[in-house]
Amino acid sequence: MNRYRRQIAFAGVGEPGQKKLTNATVAICGVGALGSASAERLCRAGVGALVLVDRDWVEWDNLPRQTLYTELDALSVKPKAIALAEHLREINSEANLLTHVCDLHSENIHELFSTADCIVDGTDNFETRFLINDFACKQSIPWFHAGIVGASGQSLSIVPGTTPCFRCLLPDPPPAEQMQTCDSAGVLGPAVGMIANWQALEVMKFILGGSTAIDGSLRVFDLWRGDVRKLSIARRVATTQEDGCIACVQHRFEFLAGEQGTRAKPMCGRNAVQIQTSRSEPLDLETVAQRLRAECTVDVNPYMMRFQLDGIQWTVFHDGRAILTGTEDPDEARKLYARRIGT
Numbered sequence: 189m190n191r192y193r194r195q196i197a198f199a200g201v202g203e204p205g206q207k208k209l210t211n212a213t214v215a216i217c218g219v220g221a222l223g224s225a226s227a228e229r230l231c232r233a234g235v236g237a238l239v240l241v242d243r244d245w246v247e248w249d250n251l252p253r254q255t256l257y258t259e260l261d262a263l264s265v266k267p268k269a270i271a272l273a274e275h276l277r278e279i280n281s282e283a284n285l286l287t288h289v290c291d292l293h294s295e296n297i298h299e300l301f302s303t304a305d306c307i308v309d310g311t312d313n314f315e316t317r318f319l320i321n322d323f324a325c326k327q328s329i330p331w332f333h334a335g336i337v338g339a340s341g342q343s344l345s346i347v348p349g350t351t352p353c354f355r356c357l358l359p360d361p362p363p364a365e366q367m368q369t370c371d372s373a374g375v376l377g378p379a380v381g382m383i384a385n386w387q388a389l390e391v392m393k394f395i396l397g398g399s400t401a402i403d404g405s406l407r408v409f410d411l412w413r414g415d416v417r418k419l420s421i422a423r424r425v426a427t428t429q430e431d432g433c434i435a436c437v438q439h440r441f442e443f444l445a446g447e448q449g450t451r452a453k454p455m456c457g458r459n460a461v462q463i464q465t466s467r468s469e470p471l472d473l474e475t476v477a478q479r480l481r482a483e484c485t486v487d488v489n490p491y492m493m494r495f496q497l498d499g500i501q502w503t504v505f506h507d508g509r510a511i512l513t514g515t516e517d518p519d520e521a522r523k524l525y526a527r528r529i530g531t
């Protein structure tokens with residue numbers, strides 16, 4: 189306990205609080221810039237078990253902001269979940285670290301997160317957030333959303349049934365072509381660190397103080413200007429005009445049921461994967477093409493667009509369907525689709 193004495197001395201923790209941290213299991217989905225920084229904070233604070241889920245490997249362009257990873261991790265193309273667990277073991281050998289190198293989807297989320305007391309959002313896409321929100325609302329597990337692009341971001345800590353959920357804030361995923369991503373708008377390391385630390389603090393507050401420690405406000409960070417705003421949002425409860433939030437009020441879990449979201453299937457014998465999405469609006473191919481033209485030549489005709497990127501021949505249709513030729517790995521194809529087209 190000597191190790192934690194300054195944390196225990198804080199009024200909000202104490203020895204009983206430290207025991208709560210030791211007994212807690214936190215799942216972290218995505219251990220890039222946000223998730224790895226939150227994981228480090230929680231591991232150093234003595235959270236007993238961390239479930240680390242990530243589908244990526246360490247790359248050179250991660251190093252400016254993903255502070256635990258090293259050049260050696262990038263050189264050895266190490267999966268982020270594995271690299272993170274290795275570094276965290278050096279920081280806190282008592283932590284129980286479970287690693288999963290995979291894509292989170294509706295068929296494995298129960299297995300991966302069933303032991304978690306809460307879930308940390310370290311993802312970079314809306315589809316996974318809607319899936320986590322479905323799972324969290326169904327299982328009544330708190331989760332801690334955060335996202336960042338450039339030097340701006342937001343956070344929302346969600347206690348299902350008590351505070352507004354992610355679909356109370358955002359009923360449907362925004363159109364992919366309107367979304368800025370870290371690929372298109374960049375991202376700054378210190379800004380990520382600020383938001384990740386806030387996210388980790390929220391997790392500690394929940395473990396120590398329960399759901400009443402979570403105020404359910406949306407925090408919006410514009411760290412280039414130095415502004416942090418706290419915005420009250422409401423749960424979308426049922427009214428005479430509306431049925432209320434589809435997830436936390438109606439308990440219809442479209443993403444968890446696989447009715448919504450991206451599905452990827454290998455195309456037999458073609459060295460290709462087909463991606464299908466359930467979009468409410470057609471994809472504006474010209475808008476996506478303009479963004480991609482910074483990196484490659486894109487041909488658009490009235491039916492589809494085609495381009496060569498990431499060693500893949502892409503063919504993308506108005507309904508969001510895509511064929512990625514040059515891979516047979518559905519998880520890889522989903523990852524590339526999220527990065528290049530959006531979800």
Ligand SMILES: [Zn+2]
Binds near residue numbers: 353354357435436
């Ligand atoms: Zn809701």
